[in-house]
Amino acid sequence: MNKKFFITACILFCLSSLIFGQSTLVNKYLTAANTEYSVRNNEKAYTYINIVLDQYEEDTVPDNALLLAEAIYFDYLSDVKKTENVEAFQDIQRNLINYEYLASDRLNKQLNSVTNFFLEKSKAEEAALAQKNAEKAAVAAAKASAEVTASAAAEATAKATTEAISAANEEIIKRFENISQEQLKQNQELQTSQREMLGNMLSEIQDSNQESSKKTTSLIVILLCIAGFLVLIVSVVVVVTIKMGKRQQELFTETLRVVSEMQRIPLEAADSLRLADVYSGMRAIEDAGRPRQKVNTDFEEKEVDDKLRAELRELATACEKEGLKIDKATKRKNNSKNVAEMVFKIAQHMGLGEYKSMLYFCASMVYDIGFLRIDPNLMEAESLTEEQKYQIRSHVRAGSAMLDFVPEKFRPVFLEATLMHHENLDGSGYPDGLVGQQIPPIARMIRLVESFIAQISKRNYRGIFDKETALEELRKHPEWYDQEIVDVLDKLI
16 A cells, blocks of 8 residues: 555655646746847847747747737747848748737738748749840840851951952953063963962852851840740749749638638537536536526616616626636636627617616626636647536526626626526426526527637637538537527527
C-alpha cells in the first residue's frame, strides 16, 4: 500500500513540475516578447510571441497574449514594409493563417497595405527590367545600323577606286598612242591584267559586303527575337504574379473554410445535452417536495404610460448589468444583448405591443442567469460526463431562484424565460418536457434565437455557419423550433 502511494505521489509531483515548468517557460517568453516590443525590437518580439502562441490552443490563449501578439504583428508589418523584407512578410502571412484568431480590423488593413506595397514594388521592378531590355535592343539596333552604313561607305569607296583606275588607264592609253605596236600590245596586256585584278578585287569586296550585310540582318533579327521573347516573358510573369496573388487569397479563404469544417459537428450534437435515464430519477428526487413556480403564460397587454416606461427602463438597466455577468461567466461576448435585441424585433414583428416587447427584451437578457451558480470550468470542457451535463442543465432551475431584482409584477415573464428556454415542441426538452403550446412565446423565441446565434458565432465545439445555412438547420428541426418564428427571423435578417 505504501509503495503504491509513493509511486502515485511521484507521478503527481512529476506532472505538476512539468506543468509548472511549461507555464514558467511560457511566461518567460511572454515577458521577453513584451520587453523587446517596448524597446521597438519588433523582430525578436515577433519570434518570442510566436513561441508563446504555439503553446496554446486557439480558445485558450490568454487575453494579454492576444493583445500583445496583435500589436507586435501590426508594428512588425510596418518594419517589414520599411526594410522591404519579402521573406519576413511571407513568414507573417503563413503565421496569420495559423493564428487567424489574431485578425483585427487594423491588422487586416495593415496586411492589405503591405501586400499592395510589395505588389507595386514587383510591378516596378518588372517595368524597370523591361525598360532595360528595350534600351539594350535599341543599342544593338543602332550598332547594326552603323555597320550597314560602314558597308555602304566601303562599297562607295570601291566604286570611286574603280572609276579612278579607269580614268588612269584611259590617260595611259592617250599618252602612249604613238608607241610601237609591241609596246601597245604590252600595255594592253597589262591593262587586261589590271582589269582582271580589279574585277577580282571588286568581286571580293562585293562578296564581303553581301556577307556582312547578311550577318547584320541576321543579328538584327536575332536581337528583335530576343527582345520580343523578353517582353513575352515579362508579360507572362506579370500575369502569373497577378493570378498567384488571387490564388493565394482564394487559398487563404479556403483554408479558413476548411478549418471551420474540420471543427464542425452536427447541430444535433451541439444542441442536445440529453441526460441518460439514470439521471431522470435524480431530477425527480430533486423536484420532489418542492412547489413548482406558477408561471403566467398569458398576460394582458398594457398601455405604457410615463411611469411604467420609466420602470421598464430601470428594469432594463438592471438586466443589462446581470447580462454582462452572465456573458463573462459563459464566455459568450455580447450574447445577452444580441439575444435580447433579436427577441425584441421578433416580438414587434409578430404584433406584440410595447409592454410585452419591452418585458421580453428584459427577460431575454437574463434567461441564462442560472449559469452564475454553475462551475465555470464546465463551460470550457471539450467533453462532458452525464453528471456534468446534469449540472449544466440545472441552470434553468437555479435561474428561477435568482430573480429577486425583478419586481413581482414583472417576474412571471422572467420565470418563463429562465425555466423554459430549453423546452422543445415535441416534448424532448428540459426541465419538464413541455409540448407545443404549453411552451410560452418568450421561451420559444429564446430557444430559437439562442440556437441561431450559436450557429453563426464561434464555439469550441464546431465552426461557423453563415446565416442562410443556420436558417436551413433551424428548418430541419420543426420538432424543436417554432417554424412561424423561423419565418419571422428569416424576414428580419
